[in-house]
Amino acid sequence: MIQLHLLPLLILLSPHVSGSDVCDMFVQEQCPFLPGNVVGTVSGLESEQLCQKECQAVSSCNNFTFFTFPDPDPNECYLFKSCEETSPCDDCVSGPNTPDMPDECVVDCGQFQNGRCDLLFDNMLDIVEPVTSSQECQEACRTTSSCIEFSYDRASEICFLFSACVTIDSCSTCISGPPFPDVTSCDVTPPSPTTMPGGTRAVTVGGRSRRDNLDYWLGSTEIFSLDETCPLHIWEMDDWSEMMVEYIDGKVMACGGYDRTKAGNSNKCWALDLNTGEWNLLKGLLWHATRLSGSVKFQSTMMLFGGFEDVARQYVQEYVVKNDTWHYRSDLNMPESKYGHCVVNVDDELIFVFGGDTSTSLSLDSAHVLNYTSGKWLELPSMHDARHKHTCLLWNMDGQRGIMVVGGLCDGANCDVVGPLRSVEFFDFEKTRWETLYDSFLQEPRYSHGMSVLDGVPLVYGGFRNATEILSNGERLDGGTWTKMEDVLVSARGEFGYTDIPADIIDC
Numbered sequence: 262m263i264q265l266h267l268l269p270l271l272i273l274l275s276p277h278v279s280g281s282d283v284c285d286m287f288v289q290e291q292c293p294f295l296p297g298n299v300v301g302t303v304s305g306l307e308s309e310q311l312c313q314k315e316c317q318a319v320s321s322c323n324n325f326t327f328f329t330f331p332d333p334d335p336n337e338c339y340l341f342k343s344c345e346e347t348s349p350c351d352d353c354v355s356g357p358n359t360p361d362m363p364d365e366c367v368v369d370c371g372q373f374q375n376g377r378c379d380l381l382f383d384n385m386l387d388i389v390e391p392v393t394s395s396q397e398c399q400e401a402c403r404t405t406s407s408c409i410e411f412s413y414d415r416a417s418e419i420c421f422l423f424s425a426c427v428t429i430d431s432c433s434t435c436i437s438g439p440p441f442p443d444v445t446s447c448d449v450t451p452p453s454p455t456t457m458p459g460g461t462r463a464v465t466v467g468g469r470s471r472r473d474n475l476d477y478w479l480g481s482t483e484i485f486s487l488d489e490t491c492p493l494h495i496w497e498m499d500d501w502s503e504m505m506v507e508y509i510d511g512k513v514m515a516c517g518g519y520d521r522t523k524a525g526n527s528n529k530c531w532a533l534d535l536n537t538g539e540w541n542l543l544k545g546l547l548w549h550a551t552r553l554s555g556s557v558k559f560q561s562t563m564m565l566f567g568g569f570e571d572v573a574r575q576y577v578q579e580y581v582v583k584n585d586t587w588h589y590r591s592d593l594n595m596p597e598s599k600y601g602h603c604v605v606n607v608d609d610e611l612i613f614v615f616g617g618d619t620s621t622s623l624s625l626d627s628a629h630v631l632n633y634t635s636g637k638w639l640e641l642p643s644m645h646d647a648r649h650k651h652t653c654l655l656w657n658m659d660g661q662r663g664i665m666v667v668g669g670l671c672d673g674a675n676c677d678v679v680g681p682l683r684s685v686e687f688f689d690f691e692k693t694r695w696e697t698l699y700d701s702f703l704q705e706p707r708y709s710h711g712m713s714v715l716d717g718v719p720l721v722y723g724g725f726r727n728a729t730e731i732l733s734n735g736e737r738l739d740g741g742t743w744t745k746m747e748d749v750l751v752s753a754r755g756e757f758g759y760t761d762i763p764a765d766i767i768d769c
Contacts, residue, residue: 288356290348300340304337306327327354374438376435388419461714483752505758509561552600565577566602573618577590577591602649605654625675646669667721682708709757722736732753
């Protein structure tokens with residue numbers, strides 16, 4: 262907030278002031294909170310000008326005081342009958358209901374940021390294109406009811422209008438801000454490029470392998486980076502496949518799956534102690550013993566979506582870390598019963614679910630997003646290729662934020678290509694549509710594989726090439742091209758659980 266001049270009360274209340282003195286009417290002081298003097302309050306406004314607009318809309322309001330607070334507390338706008346006495350304040354501005362507060366009085370360029378508001382569907386009012394300038398985008402926000410924030414991308418000439426802006430996503434060609442003051446008064450310097458996520462190792466657990474034309478199941482665990490496999494000795498588990506694995510609360514958790522020794526689905530969870538290499542059985546049990554569920558780390562906990570029990574299910578199960586229990590979230594059940602789909606958490610608010618298989622062996626091209634706060638599912642445009650047993654990843658593709666879907670298997674009437682897939686698709690958050698990345702197809706098809714980001718590089722590994730060939734190799738995404746890497750895994754395996762862990766928690 263800029264420092265405004267403290268001026269006599271007479272100036273504050275004066276209804277007619279020359280143009281050169283208009284800014285002197287708005288002072289860094291607060292009006293008195295006397296009984297009967299406050300005629301209204303409004304929370305969450307972005308600027309003094311919007312607060313003044315609220316005052317102008319209330320017939321008994323003659324003055325306003327606008328308080329700014331650091332996040333997460335909302336700004337507050339107080340409307341007053343009169344302002345006969347004032348007192349100093351550090352983070353407030355007071356003024357009369359007229360004349361309109363000019364932009365030059367409040368040019369607080371800190372209100373504008375490089376980046377784009379997070380594309381939460383509940384907060385998005387409109388998308389306008391083409392828009393040729395940030396000023397034109399800001400004007401669209403000013404004339405759109407409930408708009409308190411705009412984001413303008415000069416590269417795509419797209420203008421986004423929001424009723425709320427929770428977080429700012431990285432975008433080197435974007436500027437975001439409120440409808441006032443005038444954006445052209447501020448010069449926002451583009452930030453340096455954001456580095457891709459890195460500093461991780463991949464963990465794989467269990468799965469199915471093949472030797473001499475015979476399948477066998479694994480209880481082993483591997484931890485590896487792009488350059489090496491960690492020599493840490495980890496206890497062997499029972500033969501186990503199709504489990505769900507996430508890094509939760511400083512531990513690797515593996516849940517559910519198919520237990521070959523008991524010839525059935527498991528409702529148990531295990532936690533890996535990375536210091537001793539021991540797998541320890543947890544007390545909490547799944548409400549539904551499933552395999553091939555979609556799993557995700559969400560708000561520091563683990564969630565399972567759907568899966569195969571005796572048939573495909575739509576269940577949602579949520580783990581509570583503090584008391585090691587699982588809850589069945591029937592209020593969040595998926596729109597479809599399926600298994601072998603992929604799930605992505607975006608900013609601990611939205612959960613995206615893509616593809617999957619049904620009880621009738623029909624691969625799906627469907628896409629849905631869950632708003633966890635509201636508990637509502639929204640159907641999205643369908644993928645170009647139906648698929649299951651694929652992987653997906655939150656990613657930045659050529660400056661566009663979205664979700665990359667890789668490989669998989671297609672069965673049934675929805676398939677353009679039947680069988681294992683090489684295809685890669687990208688769901689663009691900005692355009693809310695799919696793009697098939699023809700120049701970024703895998704070198705070879707694979708399904709029931711893993712995918713990690715290691716040192717900022719996406720890597721797919723293991724899985725099935727076809728019904729009889731199980732892979733130990735991988736492919737890394739260099740630029741827009743997948744490059745083969747041999748012997749990424751010590752043991753060829755598919756249908757395994759996998760997750761990423763911070764590199765610095767284990768010494769390899």
